[in-house]
Amino acid sequence: MNAVRYTLRQLEYFVAVAETGTITTAAERCHVSAPGLSLALSELEKALSVQLFTRRRAKGAVLTTAGQAVLAHARTVLVEADELQESASMEGGQLSGSLTVGCYTTLAPFVIPRLLTGFTAAHPRVDLSFEESSQPVLERDLISGSLELAVMYGHDLHPQLGFRPISALPPYVLLPIGHPMSRKRKVSLRALCEEPLILFDVSPSTENFQRTIGKLGIEPRIGFRTESFELVRCLVARGVGYGVLFQHPKTDVTYDGERLVSRPVLEDLPVTEIGVAYLASRRLTQRALSFRDFAAAEFTDDGVGYPV
Template sequence: MAELMNPAPRFSLRQLAYFVAIAEAGTISEAAQRLHISQPAVSLALSDLERALKVQLCVRRKSHGITLTPTGTQVLRRARQLLRQAEDLEGEASAGEGSLTGVLSLGCFVTLAPTVLPPLLQGFSALHPGLTVDFAEATQDVLQRRLLSGELDLAVIYDMDVVPEMERAELFTMRPHILLPADHPLADRPAVSLHELAPEPMVLLDAAPSSHHALGLCHGFGVVPRVRYRPTSYEVARALVGRGMGWSILVQRPSNDRTYEGSRVVIKEIAEPVRAEAVLLAWPRAVRLNRRAEEFLRYCRDAALPTGARPEASQA
């Protein structure tokens, strides 16, 4: 006797898409505006989805939007995955084997974004003009949360404080360095010891995991820095150093030695034996990469590494 086919689900992809829109917008009315459909239609789709799944996905509060239930948070992650898989199926069925369509959601750590994202986006988009790459810049903890929640397909991050749930592929490495104002007394040296800078005020980039990395590096060599400023922006950190307000430890190395306001800064190697830090492409271990993400990973490994970020360029 032939086995019975699995029954069709009692919910639709459209209902899942409306639920994702509601969760991301925070209110049913805002989701309706983004979807360009009526508010009652969105509300009805949510109710039908909850009825089909036999769970409450969110708490509706009049004038205060919606709040996801714990079950709703889990369903949201799976809904995003199902919608992406459906998009993959549609793209593969309607396009040639070498074509990519749809949307790739990419995240990038804030300090890496200015030099890493542009060449990757330009080169990959030239190979796949039918594909849209959406990207988000954030700190590493935020990017990892968004990966695990299904909001992002991939993210470019440092190999620092990476949670065990992440799969990773190393793209290149860069050595951390000391940043000094151009007129600093030690600016003419090729390398500077952290111990020499310990008495001076430090500018600590406070964007996770940069702050943990810099402090850990200092403490590893018995140095207790005098942290004076904690900017959350990479360029603000460079500007403070450029004005002589302190020194800093950074990893990313832009080719320009000028800050936004025109002050000069200089990069100095750390005299202590520090290791090069890896830059990764990361994604959740529990998620099978779709074709768009697989092709982007292959492209990153084969080409498109930014100038100055290749391993041989970072060992100076």
């Protein structure tokens, strides 16, 4: 057997540069100096006898064709090395190591507290952390390998991703106190279509709403667009318009102290699945598998958010 001339640390730095696109950002991620990382990268290229990156001042570090091929192998080696360490530590009966889970921004308040405290209590030796972002960014990070798991919506997922559902959310209507329809048990979206809609305009929530409303064959009148979940609620409570959301806070009091009314949608519309996404071709660590199963079990009974 030939002696291995590279180190796992060098592979870690290489993958970090490939995923971030710059040596400076990769060095920050790996908590090492940029010159030190650059030297390790050069030593790795020398050990492998191949150029991994084309370094350009304006474009950062761009993978060569050979670098792209090495990247897939490097990720496999790092996962297997991690699994070896994890397997050895599990001889003591407990999972250990680090796990970073992505989470769609507006889902975060509904899922992170329960998953963080519950999973950590069950597996205290796992260093669990979360990164909040939009769904497109989460999908990108899952495919690149910088994230192993992400809690997100299940529709329109990239074909390379797998998905384990943990909950399903029906749409509901938000109305100001005193609205003529606020006393109804359920509210028709058709009946509201001429009133101004406060649209929560963040992907994939926008597309999810358009798909939902499209099934009714109506065109809502957009009053305001906002990327803030809570601003939708505040504007509705002030009588500016109505809203349609999926996640439901436990309280109907807004940040500025106003009250509003939440009602189920009268029309028969599909629910939206929420779950844990992952790269289907990637072999998940035991930590990730355990987290995915824990998340599914945690929300089985009452789901994400609160019923209307």
